[in-house]
Amino acid sequence: xxxxxxxxxxxxxxxxxxxxxxxxxxxxxxxxxxxxxxxxxxxxxxxxxxxxxxxxxxxxxxxxxxxxxxxxxxxxxxxxxxxxxxxxxxxxxxxxxxxxxxxxxxxxxxxxxxxxxxxxxxxxxxxxxxxxxxxxxxxxxxxxxxxxxxxxxxxxxxxxxxxxxxxxxxxxxxxxxxxxxxxxx
Amino acid sequence: xxxxxxxxxxxxxxxxxxxxxxxxxxxxxxxxxxxxxxxxxxxxxxxxxxxxxxxxxxxxxxxxxxxxxxxxxxxxxxxxxxxxxxxxxxxxxxxxxxxxxxxxxxxxxxxxxxxxxxxxxxxxxxxxxxxxxxxxxxxxxxxxxxxxxxxxxxxxxxxxxxxxxxxxxxxxxxxxxxxxxxxxx
DNA sequence: TGTACATCAGTGAACGCGCGTTCACTGATGTAC
DNA sequence: TGTACATCAGTGAACGCGCGTTCACTGATGTAC
Numbered sequence: 001x002x003x004x005x006x007x008x009x010x011x012x013x014x015x016x017x018x019x020x021x022x023x024x025x026x027x028x029x030x031x032x033x034x035x036x037x038x039x040x041x042x043x044x045x046x047x048x049x050x051x052x053x054x055x056x057x058x059x060x061x062x063x064x065x066x067x068x069x070x071x072x073x074x075x076x077x078x079x080x081x082x083x084x085x086x087x088x089x090x091x092x093x094x095x096x097x098x099x100x101x102x103x104x105x106x107x108x109x110x111x112x113x114x115x116x117x118x119x120x121x122x123x124x125x126x127x128x129x130x131x132x133x134x135x136x137x138x139x140x141x142x143x144x145x146x147x148x149x150x151x152x153x154x155x156x157x158x159x160x161x162x163x164x165x166x167x168x169x170x171x172x173x174x175x176x177x178x179x180x181x182x183x184x185x
Numbered sequence: 186x187x188x189x190x191x192x193x194x195x196x197x198x199x200x201x202x203x204x205x206x207x208x209x210x211x212x213x214x215x216x217x218x219x220x221x222x223x224x225x226x227x228x229x230x231x232x233x234x235x236x237x238x239x240x241x242x243x244x245x246x247x248x249x250x251x252x253x254x255x256x257x258x259x260x261x262x263x264x265x266x267x268x269x270x271x272x273x274x275x276x277x278x279x280x281x282x283x284x285x286x287x288x289x290x291x292x293x294x295x296x297x298x299x300x301x302x303x304x305x306x307x308x309x310x311x312x313x314x315x316x317x318x319x320x321x322x323x324x325x326x327x328x329x330x331x332x333x334x335x336x337x338x339x340x341x342x343x344x345x346x347x348x349x350x351x352x353x354x355x356x357x358x359x360x361x362x363x364x365x366x367x368x369x370x
Numbered sequence: 371t372g373t374a375c376a377t378c379a380g381t382g383a384a385c386g387c388g389c390g391t392t393c394a395c396t397g398a399t400g401t402a403c
Numbered sequence: 404t405g406t407a408c409a410t411c412a413g414t415g416a417a418c419g420c421g422c423g424t425t426c427a428c429t430g431a432t433g434t435a436c
Contacts, residue, residue: 001397002412011412027302029214033390046413047391054390108350113298115353117212127358130350153347153365158339161346165293165315168300173312180338186430187379196379218423231380232424239423 012050014040019061020068021103024110028058028118058118059125065107066129072104073136082140086155087183089137093159094178099167108133108156109163197235199225204246205253206288209295213243213303243303244310250292251314257289258321267325271340272368274322278344279363284352293318293341294348 003011018039022031033054034044051057076092077085092098093106102110108130115126138145138152162181166174188196203224207216218239219229236242261277262270277283278291287295293315300311323330323337347366351359 001414002399002410004399004412008412027298029212030302032388034388042412043414044390045393045415049412108353111298112349112353113212113296113301116298116349117215118353120355123353124355127354130354130358130362150365153362154343157346157350157362157366158343159346160350161342161344162338164297164301164349165342165345168293168297168303168308169312169315170305170309173315177315177338177342180335181342186381187377187432189379189432193379217421219421227379228381229423230382230426234379 008049011040011042015042015050015057016060016064019057020064020107023058023061024065024105024107025103028111028114033057055119055121058122062107062111062115062122062125062129065111066125066132068104069106069129070132070136073133077136077140082142085140086137089140090155090159090183094162094166094182099163106133106160106163108160109167112160112164193234196225196227200227200232200235200242201245201249204242205249205292208243208246209250209290209292210288213296213299218242240304240306243307247292247296247300247307247310247314250296251310251317253289254291254314255317255321258318262321262325267327270325271322274325275340275344275368279347279351279367284348291318291345291348293345294352297345297349 015036019031019036022035022039025031033047036057037044037047047057051060073089076089080088098105099109108126112126115122134149134152134156137156138148141148141151141155143151158181162177166178169177200221204216204221207220207224210216218232221242222229222232232242236245258274261274265273283290284294293311297311300307319334319337319341322341323333326333326336326340328336343366347362351363354362
């Protein structure tokens with residue numbers, strides 16, 4: 001039966017937040033509309049009162065995942081000198097505390113492979129998220145604006161590459177790659 | 186009707202080589218048994234005379250993709266001084282000539298995201314492939330064996346991260362990330 | 371070397387299953403008076 | 404503020420579809436004599 005506008009908004013947010021977790025845990029193709037609705041305590045039939053297509057949910061969920069990640073990053077980096085902040089973030093990114101909880105982890109490491117074969121709309125949302133992450137990291141780098149941005153992209157690409165290779169490999173190889181990519185000294 | 190052992194072996198190789206291309210182009214979940222058989226000029230029904238499960242094909246196809254990539258790498262690096270060889274490989278990896286032809290590209294960049302959620306058997310094959318690639322790159326790095334290996338892992342992780350982020354982003358963001366990750370000077 | 375027969379690679383129909391999406395229905399919400 | 408009614412969020416059955424896998428069948432291959 002019909003619910004209040006307020007409750008509908010709450011449902012919408014719960015679907016999106018649940019999907020933001022499920023997508024990172026299971027990937028785009030292995031997360032069904034039914035699962036996303038169940039995670040919000042609803043049934044699949046009502047899905048299309050909230051989203052035009054499954055892809056529209058994917059876009060909103062990806063946006064939510066990036067927002068979550070940016071909040072987390074700012075909490076991690078807050079109030080530290082640049083060198084320490086970057087080193088700690090680098091170590092955190094490659095840690096089991098981060099990579100062992102895919103549902104709350106960086107959407108770039110968890111979903112880049114899936115998004116590469118997804119719709120333009122989703123790629124645009126992904127690009128927006130990446131640029132926000134880069135900007136946040138760049139704020140802690142040294143040099144001109146362009147130098148900081150490029151340094152951030154290089155550092156972030158290293159982290160993402162190491163994380164994705166590790167997640168796709170057997171445990172032994174994963175461990176070696178993560179160790180090699182941690183900051184020196 | 187039954188075919189000669191020789192022809193069956195030829196069919197097997199054609200299925201695996203076709204799958205090695207299709208998997209990189211379309212991903213693990215978006216490539217069906219029927220498609221793989223069609224690409225080899227056969228029909229889906231005979232699949233289980235060649236492979237116990239779809240996953241068994243994935244493992245063989247991934248192995249083939251890595252073998253292909255290693256051959257390509259050695260051709261690229263052959264007969265150059267270490268510094269030039271690495272710089273050229275680095276540039277090639279992030280070029281459109283490489284990333285614009287997914288079916289023949291590096292399986293790490295094309296499939297890592299998918300393999301992260303696949304079976305242990307596939308992850309082991311992936312890990313084996315990664316170690317082979319790392320060993321090949323390491324041969325051109327400087328320092329002790331361990332230093333060379335770690336440098337290779339860091340460089341390769343950067344390449345893979347940049348390639349995957351670019352492929353998942355809108356064209357503008359992709360271009361910026363690839364440019365930032367190319368070797369300096 | 372020739373013959374009889376068992377083997378089995380490949381075919382195409384069929385299986386159960388889960389997917390994204392649609393739909394008739396329910397009944398509380400929101401609105402017009 | 405109270406009443407009558409239109410709206411529409413949510414439900415659960417149903418849709419067509421493609422998937423991985425199975426199976427009865429065909430007929431050339433490989434083997435035993």
